[in-house]
Amino acid sequence: MGNLSVSDVGVEQFNKDHQRLLFYVQEFTRLCSRFRLRTPFPDEWDQVDAIFSRLEKYTSSHFKEEELALAKIDYPTLAKHLEQHQLLVNMLAELKIKVKNREFQAIGAVKMFLMEWITNHINHVDTQYKPFMTSKPS
Numbered sequence: 154m155g156n157l158s159v160s161d162v163g164v165e166q167f168n169k170d171h172q173r174l175l176f177y178v179q180e181f182t183r184l185c186s187r188f189r190l191r192t193p194f195p196d197e198w199d200q201v202d203a204i205f206s207r208l209e210k211y212t213s214s215h216f217k218e219e220e221l222a223l224a225k226i227d228y229p230t231l232a233k234h235l236e237q238h239q240l241l242v243n244m245l246a247e248l249k250i251k252v253k254n255r256e257f258q259a260i261g262a263v264k265m266f267l268m269e270w271i272t273n274h275i276n277h278v279d280t281q282y283k284p285f286m287t288s289k290p291s
């Protein structure tokens with residue numbers, strides 16, 4: 154696996170979070186890519202369940218940390234940022250149902266969107282807080 158390149162957001166911990174988040178999405182994507190070609194084997198479902206639950210938990214803990222940090226500095230577009238996070242949380246909730254129901258074709262169709270969404274969020278939404286975070290160290 155190569156490096157997952159996304160923009161620096163000015164907070165070391167969040168840069169690390171983003172790397173890990175992208176790693177989970179990449180693993181999920183890689184695993185689900187096979188399901189376009191054939192039905193998953195039972196042990197593959199165990200892997201999908203495991204990586205998906207990690208992705209879901211890690212996303213919500215990262216979002217919480219980020220939202221707290223932004224609230225602390227009275228980030229001017231916090232409400233918009235929260236909305237963006239909520240969109241992904243909703244997407245993951247829908248995906249969770251598909252995983253639970255073993256709808257492998259639907260999962261295969263969604264996976265690319267996830268990677269794109271998260272990369273885009275980091276590069277274009279999270280990077281907007283960079284000047285605020287770096288100019289106000291705690």
Ligand SMILES: [Fe+2]
Pocket residue numbers: 167171215219275279
């Ligand atoms: Fe983030």
Ligand SMILES: [Fe+2]
Pocket residue numbers: 219234238274278279
């Ligand atoms: Fe964010």
